[in-house]
Amino acid sequence: MIVAGLDIGSTTTKAVILGFGQGFGGFYSDSMKPTGIDMPSVSKEVIGEAAGKVRLSFNDIERIVSTGYGRISVPFRTREMTEITCNATGVRKLYPQATLAVDIGGQDSKVIKMDASGRILAFAMNDRCAAGTGQFLEGAARTLGVSIDDLAKISRESKRKITMNSTCAVFAQTEIVSLITGRAKTEDIAAAVHEAVANRVYGLIRSVNPEPAAQIVMTGGVARNAAVVGSLERMLDREILVPNNPQVVTAYGAALLAEDLG
């Protein structure tokens, strides 16, 4: 059986292909692309690319579970499921002890609290404001004139703590401009930006009231940003586990659920 998990996020579309059962011995492949406006075409391409890596094609996929905000836009899905269920499934497969999943994507951040058996107890999502998401980081990087990857690196040089007052992504841009005008150092502003994102996510985590000993796993594009992860670890005073390829964990969970559909 060959199945795919397809996570159509606001900025990136991710696919994971799993092969299992007799004659396969099991394989894994993934791929991703910017979402754009034509979600069905991009989704087909991403699945096709992932399939190509294991010398298969889109037509070889037997079941597809779609997730993410574009989940109902693809007519070829076998079923759609929410990012909440898919992310929790992916996280638990990688970390069977995890009881708190934190997923920060382009425009969404969510926190999922699970019990010891992996059952979802509660979840929280950011409101419309993009403050605790990747978009906030992107906007800040653009205003500072650096790449998003450099933003994290630069912030390591920070010596002076600045606190950003704006919790809104739009106002934050204005605040960054006035910090630049006020001759604040780029590295200090960069550090403040990460801290601001971490702060919002921290609030979201607190809202589900996690167990003090919860094993925390962070996924989504922003999990690759060591500065945000580091800030959050300091705030929580706990280690946060980040898988190798944090962006595809939700798609991976969707693929696992596709496998289960049978």
Add this chain to the structure above:
Amino acid sequence: MNQRLEAQHRLGGLIQKHYGRAREIERTREQPIAWASTGAPNEILWAMGFFVQFPEAYAATCGARHAAHAHCAVTEARGYERHLCTYCRNSIGASLAEMEGTGAFEPLARPDFLLVSNNSCILITKWWEHLSHYWKIPMINIDSPLVVPGMDRGDIIGHVKRQCIDLIQFLEDFTKKRFDHDRMKEIVENGKRSADGYRGMLDASRHDPVPASFFDLIGHNFPNLVLRYDPASAEHYEQMKTELDMRIAGGVAAAPGMKYRLYWDGVPYWFAIRNLYEKLRNFGMSLVTSTYFEVFAFENLDPSHPLDSVAENTAMFYLNRSVGYKTETTERIFRDFHLDGGVFAYASSCKPFSISMHYIADTVRKKLGAPVTIIEGDLVDETFYDEERNNTKLQALAEALAAKRK
């Protein structure tokens, strides 16, 4: 909604008749017109011969008919901020549009007097104060202290009753008419019968499959709120009960094939009712009942003690009760109505309703093990409605309910 109740037609007729009568009285001025808040001691107004209209109910109607936006824009143009209660903005906006002749959506008949009680929230008194200022007419606020642990129930009711007596004196001067105790008794009697009928309608939803969903029942708050002084209201509920009982006996479901029975918390997002109904139905979820109905229950009316019971009704208004009381009521409803999960509808511009939502949702989830979700939107301001995220949350609720059944 797909199996239309006969009661829906009758309700339409009652509503039309009320608003038609309002237009007539506005023209003839044969009765004084009052605007009142839901929880105010309105029996006194009816007994004094007032024709009573309800700005909150009007706001809900404007929301459902997608007309609130235009009214809110009038207030925004004057600097009233967006996060202010949208019922309030709708009402002030519609009033201003009326006064300025730019026209409001099916406006209420122009008022002579305003009655409010702070038993729903503090802001509502400020809202009425603005109405009073713009319409240049008197208003009275009935102060109703919060019913929280440690407060003496008798003291609170006494405090409200004293103000009811002052209100009667004021209205006697205002209308140049004597207060008629017999008429008051009759009105309380009608109200009691209406409130009993209303409860009977709600209780029918304990049955599985539910004979009428939350969406079917929601409009039927209107008679018990606006017309309970009139025997027509009680008659409406009595006939409705017969119809619901027939459905129960015949095994007729409001929507066939539903897998999960849900609770709704908060004021409905009026503009999104159909959209939500369809969404939930697609997930096999049926909205059964809500503590929102408690706001319109008016259960303390007692014709053997008309004034005391009206004061008690005002003081014990559901929104005036403690968080503990509301939590217990919610838990009881979950048990009595055999509910599987809950949708808590956060309203961005109504903090009084929304403030305890997280606590109650969390308690229900922990104590009863029921999956719940908190969606985000507003009573009437569509721009606060977060459709994408709400869809995900509702689907996640369906997935959690399915996982629990496994």
